[in-house]
Amino acid sequence: MDFYAGLDVSLEATNICVVDGDGKVVREAKLATDPDAIELFLAEWGVQLKRVGLEAFSYSAWLFTALSDKGLPVICIETRHAKAALIAMLNKTDRNDAKAISQMMRTGWFRAVHVKSEGAQTLRALLVGRKALLGKVLDIENMIRGLLRPFGLKVGEISVGRFDGRVREIVAGKKQLEAIAAPLLDARKAMRLQLAKPHRLALAAARSDNAVRRMMTVPGVGALVALTFPATVDDPARFRKSTNVGAHFGLTPRRHQSGQTDRIGGISKCGDELTRAMLYEAAIAILTRIPKNFKLRLWGLRLARKKGLKRAATAVARALAVLLHKIWSSGTTFRFGAGGKRGRVAAAM
Structure with a gap:
């Protein structure tokens, strides 16, 4: 039978709950937030754990890395998914949170979060x-x-x-x-x-950093913008398509559809705030301070005349994120010329 563990982590203590394949709680404990103590508790029982889940927060990257190095099948889960599961409980306690996370590991109802290097x-x-x-x-x-x-x-x-x-x-x-x-x-x-x-x-x-230098060939993208992008993405292979990067940074609009209602809202702002702000600043620079025209700028200026500068800058920031990811993942650089609304990338020397 498969077994699953959930960890509710705080700075001082970690609550652990282990359930079997039927969802029955078989072991619980409250330990110090120490990788050695957690590994000992999970290993001394002598069962093979299929998944060990913990919620993403500021402390989880360190614990995730430490437990992974010890050979445990650790998964860091998205905070919004965890919150949706935990909010259903009448009594919110650390013990119940660990139990809910273990059930998420058992059912597979979670989204894994990339833990940065x-x-x-x-x-x-x-x-x-x-x-x-x-x-x-x-x-x-x-x-x-x-x-x-x-x-x-x-x-x-x-x-x-x-x-x-x-x-x-x-x-x-x-x-x-x-x-x-x-x-x-x-x-x-x-x-x-x-x-x-x-x-x-x-x-x-x-x-x-060669990749950062290549990103800086895009007009309006300086050292800080180019550094912030890889610091957040970490690994370009995380995204199968470059077009998914805009949604990752919260630069795509929300949509609410129910029955006869189909409403498009503002951008989701669900991603990294620092990177989103940097991309927006670069987009403003492209639209207002870059003297030389290129496809992305011309497209943004046309959009600004129809929708206003703020909406146009948001759209340009989203397109810029896609362009930077393409440059990073394909080993190319930017050059002025034809090639769609995002400008053109040319093979790096």
Whole structure:
């Protein structure tokens, strides 16, 4: 008989439930979240497990890798599928969650989630850390602007390098404001220096990756956009068709059909938010800042005249995701010319 296990994982403890092929609970336990302890519990029983399931969350990648290395048939399941199964229970407890996950493993009603490689997770950590630092720097700059505005002092549009000098210039002679602004400017300067470090690491990573360099041949796609894409996708072979990538990043519209109702809504936004935002920014650059025309840009501009810039940028972002995947998986580069609305890719040298 086949046996199936479900793990409800938290930072400190993991609830385990094992069921047989008929769905009967045969073993349960609550252990420390430690791969060795979990393997020992599942192995000492002496049965062959067909599937071991755990829900995808921030801690699951580490545990998935550790248990897989120990030879366990681990599957990381999509959070939405797990939620749909768990919500049916009257009493939501960690023990019941583990039981429900084990039943999902038995029935096969789940969707497996791709667990990223350590390299992709490291690259994503770099990009997320850089974005967090940039957000804090912008927050403190906007705060300085807001503090000075009630006094009629306007910083105005100014470059990053001249911001410090401009603020000190307009508060000069106002001792109290000078005393308030000085530590804020010093903090901003320190944060800008720290921001430069992950930024340089990101640029170095882009230069060292041939696939990223090829993606950067697409107009509007810079190093950060090109790095974010593989950091999220991890393996281009995950998608049999490049056209599926847009849906993965939540850039395709929702649809609700029931009886006589058939309604098309906004984009699903169900994928990775960071990558979706990067693709959208690149699409805006293609539509508004790239001087040279090519198929994707011309198609987007025609769409913008009919649907507006935001909808056109979303459509261009979706097409851009498809194009980047094709470039990555086929070893090609972009070049201006004919070849459909997404531009043209040419064989890499």
